[in-house]
Amino acid sequence: MSPPRRTFTAPGNRVAGDVDARLTSFVQRLGARPGLHHVSLAMTSADGRYHWAGGSGPAVAGEPEVRPEAPFFIASITKRFIITLVLQAHERGELDLATPITGYLPPSITTGLHMSDGLDRTPSITVRHLASHTSGLPDFFERRRAGPSLYRQLRAGHDTSWSFDDAITIAREQQRPHFAPQDLTAERQRARYSDTGFQLLIRILETVTSRRFPDLLAERITGPLSLTHTWHPAGRPAEPPPATPLPLYAGRRRVDVDGVIRSSNDLYSTTDDLLTFERALVAGEPFRDPATRHLLTERRNRLRNAPVLRYGLGTMTFSVNRLISPQRRPVTLVGHSGSTGTWLFTCPELGLHLAGTVDQTQAQGLPFRIMAKCLRRWARWP
Secondary structure, eight states, X not given: OOOOEEEEEOTTOBSOHHHHHHHHHHXXXXXXXXXXXXXXXXXXXTTSSOEEEEEEEEOOTTSOOOOTTOOEEOGGGHHHXXXXXXXXXXXXXXXXXXXXXXXXXXXXXHTTSSEETTEEOGGGOBHHHHHHTOSOOOOTTSOBTTBOOHHHHHXXXXXXXXXXXXXXXXXXXXXXXXXXXXXXXXXXXXXXXXXXXXXXXXXXHHHHHTOOHXXXXXXXXXXXXXXXXXXXXXXXXOSSOOOOOOOEEETTEEEOOXXXXXXXXXXXXXXXXXXXXXXXXXXXXXXXXXXXXXXXXXXXXXXXXXXXXXXXXXXXXXXXXXXXXXXXXOEEEEEEEETTTEEEEEETTTTEXXXXXXXBSXXXXXXXXXXXXXXHHHHXXX
């Protein structure tokens, strides 16, 4: 017999009664779907006047309740934080987007990293290439010669761990580049998602600032924006410590992958903190010049390994077609998702920010279907 399920909504929700009813019913039905364990989601208008958050999951003794304030592993939403730090460092003159990565990293990291046709093309890779997934570097999470991919291990719920050096060794010795570093003056470029590139960005940030990644986050983003429930697994959570994070699941089977989480450099957060961050980022608040935010979407290249998505600098763009979008007109979602079924996006046409998670080891496409349905339930009001 399945355990009873509980649904929670935030006491501070501010929406019309019918919107509240639609979203509550949606969360209940979504959380009860076969193959899912729980769901937590939140939405807020760009001006902050309206807000809704809720969660639903089974009531199981000893496991965290799926309350709206519960923290969770945000996976690749972290790339929005990384690119914010990169653009801040660019503004401060600590790095330049057009500089080759060999200017910031030692030969022990860069030599032979991008070998193609017998040539080492690594010196042609710039910071901008890494941030836009246009370097051609493979993703160390993907298929390799010496064993199953990290994605496959995660989907199966098998824990593992790795170091930065391990990730670089995998990319250099067990994988091949997909294409040459792209001409960034061309109208369009090839783009292919690569976690390797963002691990290199973190190392560049640490090198040019002489700060550890968790410390940089605290000093330049989470502290200034008062994100008291956002932290790096290697850093110190805010005081008082937040609630126990929601676990990950493979379907309805709980999996404990602490090694993966510690190794990934990805963060824990809450929907409330994420929406605060997204609202600030869209307004350009983390930057000295608010116009710097436009660099995030200056290009929108189609990702070859996720063709429904376009990518700028640390930023995804997804088009919701008119058949499934609210009011039967196309709208866009701009932000980032994570492989564990996490999302943080803005819909500019509706002036709406969305965040949430289903905490699954394999759920890359689900966030986009969920967000499209959320938009339709919200867009009839106000």
